Amino acid sequence: IRDRCGYSKAACWNGFVYVFGGANESGCLSDVYRFNIAENQWETCASMNIARSHMEIYQANDKLYLLGGQVNYTEDGKDGIINQLNGWTALQTPAVEEYDPAIDAWTKMLDLPQNKSGFSVAEINEEIMLYGGFDGEISAEGFSYLGVLTPKLRVSTNGRTVKVAWDQMTGAAGYQIEVNGQVSNAGTEAVYTHTVQAGTMYQYRVRAVFADGNGPWSSYVYKTPHDSKRDAKEIGNGTAVNDKPVSYTHLTL
Numbered sequence: 001i002r003d004r005c006g007y008s009k010a011a012c013w014n015g016f017v018y019v020f021g022g023a024n025e026s027g028c029l030s031d032v033y034r035f036n037i038a039e040n041q042w043e044t045c046a047s048m049n050i051a052r053s054h055m056e057i058y059q060a061n062d063k064l065y066l067l068g069g070q071v072n073y074t075e076d077g078k079d080g081i082i083n084q085l086n087g088w089t090a091l092q093t094p095a096v097e098e099y100d101p102a103i104d105a106w107t108k109m110l111d112l113p114q115n116k117s118g119f120s121v122a123e124i125n126e127e128i129m130l131y132g133g134f135d136g137e138i139s140a141e142g143f144s145y146l147g148v149l150t151p152k153l154r155v156s157t158n159g160r161t162v163k164v165a166w167d168q169m170t171g172a173a174g175y176q177i178e179v180n181g182q183v184s185n186a187g188t189e190a191v192y193t194h195t196v197q198a199g200t201m202y203q204y205r206v207r208a209v210f211a212d213g214n215g216p217w218s219s220y221v222y223k224t225p226h227d228s229k230r231d232a233k234e235i236g237n238g239t240a241v242n243d244k245p246v247s248y249t250h251l252t253l
């Protein structure tokens with residue numbers, strides 16, 4: 001790695017070892033590197049928007065999420081709780097960033113409910129739980145974070161309409177749905193129904209809307225509705241052909 005550092009976070013993903021941030025004698029770092037195992041060499045990636053150390057990392061939705069951590073001192077101290085640690089003045093941050101390895105890009109996500117660094121993270125009953133860490137004083141109090149969870153979609157059709165449903169998400173004020181690239185508000189209910197054109201493939205994804213911002217998008221699901229009366233007529237007169245795509249859920253491996 002080009003820079004000397006400690007207190008970084010590392011993750012393995014699709015044949016690479018990623019190293020995020022950390023700190024050295026100059027303070028916290030925003031640098032990101034990955035080790036290409038096949039080529040046996042280090043590569044530079046897009047830097048984090050926030051220089052940080054002592055953060056936690058979580059993988060979901062084919063993305064990597066950097067949660068909280070320790071950041072450099074700011075003049076007004078409004079971004080966190082100022083503490084003396086390891087010889088320099090520092091503070092904790094509630095910031096969460098999403099890293100997409102496929103396009104080497106960062107997106108700001110919902111903040112944690114409190115400033116925290118040096119904590120542990122675990123998924124329990126489909127909730128992300130944060131335990132322990134430092135937030136001005138040593139604390140073992142745990143809390144949940146919903147900002148990286150996505151709806152699990154179920155899709156069905158009667159040939160004239162498509163129904164997309166999902167389970168209600170705790171803390172969500174509403175939902176947005178994307179249909180073939182067009183985003184619209186889906187309201188507060190965990191269901192969306194619309195009229196469709198038979199034989200046309202439709203692509204859907206959904207995300208929760210929280211009071212402080214939007215959650216991440218779900219994985220895509222696809223559906224191609226068909227006209228059952230037309231199909232029966234074609235079968236009756238012998239003109240039916242096997243041209244009806246099977247609906248499927250897209251998975252990225």
